[in-house]
Amino acid sequence: MLAAELKLAGANPVVLERLARPSGEPRARGIGPLATEALQRRGLGELIARHDEAGRADKARDHGSEKAHFASIFKIDALERKSTLIWQVELEKILLEHAVGMGVPVWYEHAVTGLEQDEDGVTVRAGDREIRAAYVVGCDGGRGSVRKLAGFDFPGTAPLMTVRRVPAHIEDVSELPPPGRVEGGTLFYGHGMVATFDFADPDRWDGPITVDEMQASVKRVSGVDVTITDVQDGLRFTDQARQVTAYRLGRVLLAGDAAHVHSPSGGQGLNLGLMDAVNLGWKLAATVAGTAPEGLLDSYHRERHPVGADVLHNTRAQSALLRPGPHTDALRDIVADLMDIPEVNRHFGLMMSGLDVQHELPYECDHPLAGRPCPDLALTLVNGADARLSELTRDGDAVLLAPAGAVPGAVEVQSTGRDDLVALLVRPDGVVAWAAGPGDAYDTLDVALRAWSVDSSRVRA
Ligand SMILES: Cc1cc2nc3c(=O)[nH]c(=O)nc-3n(C[C@H](O)[C@H](O)[C@H](O)COP(=O)(O)OP(=O)(O)OC[C@H]3O[C@@H](n4cnc5c(N)ncnc54)[C@H](O)[C@@H]3O)c2cc1C
Structure with a gap:
């Protein structure tokens, strides 16, 4: 995704990938409204939407509910901004084709093993090759090497639980308690799958999950000895939280x-x-091109660190609510009851999807959308034609929308589809940089255009 965004904004990224081919590991089963809208803005909406129906059926089969959950309490109602249920493997294929189709080189079997930076650039070692670049972005996952090689601090909290999920067969399944919360954590089984949320795991693990390891974990969480066979490649992860x-x-x-x-x-x-x-993407590309105003690249940390911290925070709360025992059972009952209150339910929905994000802008703009990820507005253009905002964002430029004659260079609209919105500037990443409602002054628009280095010749008109 980053490589494609960089390329779209005029940079020339190269992707170094440790593996010989995409891993095919089944991990995430979907993305929230923000990533869905980000992909729609680049013309990938239809491709991802094709997977959604099957994804919803998979989720209903595995969890007995299509709803989103907090700590496995499946009560969060869908929001008006839609998420997409697409398996990560399928999404990775779409993103790979998108980036490669734009001309991004992907160098497989190039594990990064060394990295040195100086004033002018970074030298990266991958195998016996040395690559020189103006900037390096480590997108190499939680165990990646870039963070360690560059010396980033990575504080956080140790795991409370280990989760294991494997395709496997249980011989004496009738001995087990029903799937759900059990004395040592949570146990799921069925549809050829066994999973444990194990709060009493004494060891640190590595390598593929073995039959013995899975049997021991089922015993720890449920108290029952079962015979498990046909264990296949699965997943093991913890809830350690670091940033x-x-x-x-x-x-x-x-x-x-x-x-x-x-x-x-x-x-x-x-x-x-x-x-x-x-x-x-767009901030780094502008920095490389020398067109970024002072501090643009640092706004990446300023905007994204708090968002990541909020996610760590809510996942810690979820781990606390997944702990076994009668005290947690009681707390879960209370949280589950609270989630029946519509405002509370919506609060959970906004929190879990990141839709509650509002970046601080370095200038005054009071509109409620300012600093927030823009929804895919249903616009009416001055010629009366309908258009979605996402149809105006394919080339990755900022978009300025305003009523006819109000702002030179703007896309002229009769309606933004919202009564409280007549004009707005949307950054290349979909964040509303500036917005005006009926009767609002436009006097901070110039500051906003300069703050994000929106070159008026590149504003989409
Ligand atoms: C069981 C499970 C379920 C999940 N469910 C969801 C979900 O429903 N929704 C959701 O949003 N998220 C979910 N996640 C989280 C999601 O999978 C991760 O957040 C996501 O994969 C992170 O993407 P990434 O690109 O940052 O890192 P990764 O996907 O880990 O990709 C890192 C890449 O870097 C490569 N690499 C590593 N080291 C090097 C190196 N030294 N040199 C070169 N290349 C290297 C790797 O081979 C890999 O291709 C789930 C995770 C798990 C484990």
């Missing part, structure tokens, strides 16, 4: 899991990482 203290050290930046790791509870990681990439 770098700075997203940029000189010419090295981090995005995605490389910058933050946390429990996947509630499915927020992929969305968070994609939105890091979208926030960073």
Whole structure:
């Protein structure tokens, strides 16, 4: 995603990938409204939407609900801004084709093993090759090497639980308690799958999950000895929560899991990482091109670090609510009851999707949309034609919308589809940089255009 955004904004990125081919590991099952809209803005909306129906059926089968959840309390109602249920493997294929189709080179079997930066650039070692670049972004995941090689601080909290999920067969399944909360954590099984949320795991683990390891974990959480066979490649992860203290050290930046790791509870990681990439791409490209105003690149850390910190915060709360025992059961009952209150339910929905994000802008703008990710507005253009905002954003430029004759260079609109909005400036990453309602003055628009270095010749008109 980042490579494609950089390329679109005029930079020449190269992707170094450790593996020989995409891993095909089944991880996330979907993305939230923000990443969905980010992909729609680049013309990928239809491609991802094709997976949504099957994704919803998979989710209903696996969880008995299509609703989103907090700590496995599946009560969060859908919001008006839609998420997409697409398996991560499928999304990665779409993004790879998107980036490669734009001419981004992807060098497989290039594991980064060394990195040195100086005033003018960064030298990266990958195998016996040395690559020189103006900037390096570590998008190499929670265990990636860029963070370590560049010396980023990565403080956080140790795991409370280990989660394991494997395709496997249980011989004596009738011995087990029903799937759900059990004495040592949570146990799921069915549809050829076994999973445990294990709060009493004594060991640190590495390598593929073995039959013995899975049987021992089921015993720890449920208290029951079962025989498990046909264990296949699965997933093991913890809820350790860590985040770098700075997203940029000189010419090295981090995005995605490389910058933050946390429990996947509630499915927020992929969305968070994609939105890091979208926030960073245009800023880094402008910095490389020499057109960025002072501080533009640093606004990446300023805007994205708090968003990551909020996700760590809510995943820690979820781990607390997943702990076994009667005290947590009681707390869960109370939280589940609160979630029946519509305003509370909406609060959870906004928090888990990141729709509650509002960046501070370095100038005055009181409009409620200012600093927020812009929804895909249903516009009416001056000629009466209908258009979605996402149809005006394919080339990655900022978009300025205003009534006829109000602002030179703007896309002229009769209506933005919202009564409280007559004009707005949308940054390349979809954040509303400036907005005006009926009767509002336009006097901070110039400051906004300069603050984000929106070259008026590149504003979409
Ligand atoms: C079981 C599970 C379920 C999840 N469910 C969800 C969900 O429903 N929704 C959601 O939003 N998120 C979910 N997540 C989280 C999501 O999968 C991650 O947040 C996401 O994959 C992070 O993407 P990334 O690109 O930052 O890192 P990764 O996907 O880890 O990609 C890093 C890439 O860098 C490569 N690499 C590593 N080291 C090097 C090196 N030294 N040199 C070169 N290349 C290197 C790797 O091979 C890999 O291709 C889930 C995670 C798990 C484990």
